[in-house]
Amino acid sequence: MDEHTTLAIWMESGKTLQFIDVTDFNDNATTVEFSYFGQRSQEKRHAIFRKNMIAGYAVTE
Numbered sequence: 001m002d003e004h005t006t007l008a009i010w011m012e013s014g015k016t017l018q019f020i021d022v023t024d025f026n027d028n029a030t031t032v033e034f035s036y037f038g039q040r041s042q043e044k045r046h047a048i049f050r051k052n053m054i055a056g057y058a059v060t061e
Contacts, residue, residue, distance in 0.1 A: 007034065010055040019047070025059060032057060 007019040009032070021037035024046075033048045 004060075006060045007036070007057060009049060009057045012053055012055050022059065 004020075005022040005025075007022045007025070009017045009019075011017065019034070019036040020039065023035045025034040026032070030051055031048050032051060032054065033046075035044060035046045037043075038045045
């Protein structure tokens with residue numbers, strides 16, 4: 001993944017989350033884990049989502 005990779009996560013609740021500059025993406029057995037640049041915080045962050053809480057995701061190639 002390069003610095004311009006984006007990620008969309010669709011939550012079971014119907015909410016859609018968007019992330020930019022995604023790196024270190026890992027799709028594990030029970031989690032989806034990645035680093036990203038927080039637009040509001042202007043900081044590099046790391047996130048972990050439990051797979052049983054998401055409906056799906058899409059990553060740019």
